[in-house]
Amino acid sequence: MNVIATSVLFVLLFEFSSGVVSLKSHDVRNYLGTRTPYRFRYNKNDSKIKYPQCNDSKIWMIARHGTRLPSAKDIVGMNTTLKDLKFEILLAHQQGKGDLSKEQLQQLQLWSSDLDPDKEKYLTREGQDEMILLAERMHKRFPNAVKHNYDNQTFLFKYTATERAQQSARYFTIGLFDRKDAQGVIFAPTTKIDPILRFYKHCDRWQKQVKKNPITYKEQYIFGHSQQMNKTLAAISKRLGLSHVLSLDTVNLMYKICGFETSWSKYHMSPWCYAFNQESAEKMEYYHDLKHYWMDGYGHDLTYRQACLAIKNMFENFSSNQGPNATFLFAHSGTLLKILAHLQLYKPDQPLRGNTLLKDRHWKTSHIDCFASNLAFVLFECKEGDHVLALHQEQVIKLPMCKEELCPLKTLLEYFYDSIYNCDYSDMCSLSNEKIAK
Incomplete structure (x- = not known):
């Protein structure tokens, strides 16, 4: 084997062993929405982040839980609807119908599901790995703020009352400290x-x-009942060799399971992804993005205004000499998306509507809200005063209200004054003071 061939093989083996996957634009795995694997999105450069005459002193980070199992409803759907559909697809191809390849049919033939609905939304093995590796990388980037030795006075770990968040927090600490700590x-x-x-x-x-x-x-709803969605359902059904058109509910189930199974298996794509090409996967992605935009994002101002509580917590920690140096919080997709909107990040140029698919939109959950998505703020003590660095999915980002990536704390405190000092949760959320939502 020559040197070039050996080098190529080494790269392929490294990517395979590390779970790193480079996706081409037409790959359906680019359009999996909130079920996108974190290994497709995180920043793989884990070298120390440093700035001249500055030292990282505090970190405040909130993370969505790692890859999980589906809901009980979707697990039941896998164990019944998709099992029946599998045999229908295989029979159709035996009769010369459909467009799946021999290899794809073999993978579908091997597919089965016997998940226990009682374990709905449990963290998976891949979710555990995501958290361990995330912790290791954050320690490497910010060794002053994220110490290797545990101290209850300098670290704060908190999670929601769910198995997936609790386990995510636990495995994060395994990646951060030695076994005893x-x-x-x-x-x-x-x-x-x-x-x-x-x-x-x-x-x-x-x-x-x-x-x-x-x-x-x-x-x-408008997009789900549009002519282009009807054409998409028909095209998917034809691709699978079916004589009838699948319902949106069934195609949506296939789409979700495509994402789940691809996420929790490092080296295999779910055979249910074979039902989609780039065009149909983009349609399903947009169908879900419409929901998240209007429920978790910019659709109603109350949605992101209430995230002031999380932002206030971060700034109070950064503005005080007391409290933990490293705060790690473990929550959910709904939490992260609302905070991103509060920060005015990924705001589309126009509201997302069901009558037009905006391909180049900034609000695309496949890119901004994958499993284990996270948002971190790091306080740097600099010669010219305190500054804050923001990272989304471990990638340094420039906040819209800042001129540079490393932003003066004073600038942020002024911009988020209302979030810090006028964040009245009781008044904001009370039905007695109800106003019509935008």
Whole structure:
């Protein structure tokens, strides 16, 4: 084997062993929405981040839990609807119908599902790995703020009252400390009402005006019943060799399971992804993005205003000599998306609508809200005063209100003055002060 061939083989083996995958633009795995694997998105450069005459002194980080199992409803769908559909597809191809290749049919033939619905949304092995490796990389980047030795006075770990968040926090500490220290980590107690990690769950006005408001789902409904979606369903059904057109619910189930199974298996793509090409995967991605835009993003101002509680918590920590140097919080997709909107990140040029698919939109959950998505703020003590660095999915980003990536703390405190000093959760979320949501 020549030198070039050996080098190519080495690269391929490295990517395979590390779980790093380079995706081409037409790959359907680029369009998996909130079920996108973190290994497709994180910043692989874990070298120390440093600035002249500055030292990292504090970090405040909030992360979505790692890769999880589907909901009980989707698990039941896998065990019934998709099992039946599998044999229908195989039979159709035996009759010369459909466009799946021999290899794809073999993978579908091998597919089976016997997941226990009682373990819905549990963290997977891949989710554990995501958290361990994320912790290792954050320590390498910011060794002053993220010490290797555990101290209950300088570290704060907190998670929501869910198995997937609790386990994510646990495996993160395994990646951060040696075994003995990791076993001795003290986690902040969980509370039924958590105004920082899951503020929206108990915001009565948001629950009524947004989550339970049919208008929130109007644009998604329009797109789901549009002519282009009908054509997409027909094309998918034809690709699978079926004589009837699959319902949106069934195609949506296939799409979600495509994402879940691809996420929790490092080296294999779910055979349910074979049902989609780039065009149909983009349609399904947009169908879900419409929901997240109107429920978790910029659709209603109350949605992202209530995230002031999390932002306030971060700034209070950075503005004080007290409190932990390293704060790590473990929450959910709904938390991260609302905070991103509060920060004015990934705001589309126009509201997302069901009558037009905006391909070049900034609000694309496949890129901004994959499993284990995270947002970190790092306080740097500099000769010219305190500065803050923001990272999203471990990639340094420039906040819209800042001139540079390393932004003066004073600038941020002034811009987020209302978030810090006028963040009245009770008043904001009380139905007695109800106003019509935008």
